[in-house]
Amino acid sequence: MEKNKCQLFTERLILRPWREWEADQVRILPVATGKKLYLPLLLLGDEQESMIDRYLDRGEMFVMRNREDKPVAIAVVTDEGDGILELKNLAVDPSFQRKGYGRRMIEYLCGHYRQRFHTLLAGTGDSMKTLSFYRNCGFSHSHTVTDFFTKNYDHPIIEDGKMLKDMVYFKRDIRPS
Numbered sequence: 277m278e279k280n281k282c283q284l285f286t287e288r289l290i291l292r293p294w295r296e297w298e299a300d301q302v303r304i305l306p307v308a309t310g311k312k313l314y315l316p317l318l319l320l321g322d323e324q325e326s327m328i329d330r331y332l333d334r335g336e337m338f339v340m341r342n343r344e345d346k347p348v349a350i351a352v353v354t355d356e357g358d359g360i361l362e363l364k365n366l367a368v369d370p371s372f373q374r375k376g377y378g379r380r381m382i383e384y385l386c387g388h389y390r391q392r393f394h395t396l397l398a399g400t401g402d403s404m405k406t407l408s409f410y411r412n413c414g415f416s417h418s419h420t421v422t423d424f425f426t427k428n429y430d431h432p433i434i435e436d437g438k439m440l441k442d443m444v445y446f447k448r449d450i451r452p453s
Contacts, residue, residue: 281382293422302348302377307337307433314339317350321367331364340381342372349377351385356397359380361389363398382413386450396448401425401440415446 307314311332315325322328331354340349341408352365363385368378386396388444400406424443425433433440 302340302342302380304338304340304381305379307339311337314347314350317347317367317369318352318365319367321350321365323433324431325431327428328365335364336379338385340377340384348372349381351381353385353389353396355393359392359394361385361393361396363396366398378409380414386448387413390450390452394449394451396450399424399443399444399445399449401435401438402442402444403435403438405436407444410446413448415448418445420444 311318314337315328318328319325320330331352335354336350337350337352339347340351342348347369349368350365351363351367354362354364358364363382366378366381368381382396389396397414397418398410400410401423421443423441425440
């Protein structure tokens with residue numbers, strides 16, 4: 277049976293003791309308490325704290341730490357029912373962006389949840405940077421929520437010089453093949 281990208285990636289994500297790690301290796305850990313300690317990273321993925329508060333307590337949170345134990349990336353996912361998991365927040369520290377850590381987090385989540393869920397949803401603003409990121413991570417367009425940002429945020433959300441208006445949802449099948 278041919279392995280999908282998620283299976284291949286998960287097999288390469290080997291967790292070893294710190295002293296044996298190579299420079300680009302990370303560990304991903306669940307965060308059950310003290311989630312607000314990661315607020316600076318969370319605000320990179322969702323810039324209004326009151327919006328984060330809507331999902332943080334009910335969501336499962338993961339932190340990616342590098343060899344120096346520095347938080348590199350964060351993710352929060354929620355169970356939306358009927359086998360659907362939603363990625364509510366994905367953020368990578370700016371000094372570690374564009375190095376594959378966001379993709380690594382998504383692949384980890386796919387592997388971690390593949391036995392309990394069939395679909396991973398991710399909502400994002402209509403900016404070329406994020407749209408291409410999700411497409412490159414194996415997601416396809418699901419649906420769009422019109423005026424999401426203008427109706428739910430207390431200030432304009434600007435990304436890549438563009439004011440965000442609509443929430444674009446992507447989906448990815450995460451079932452084992």
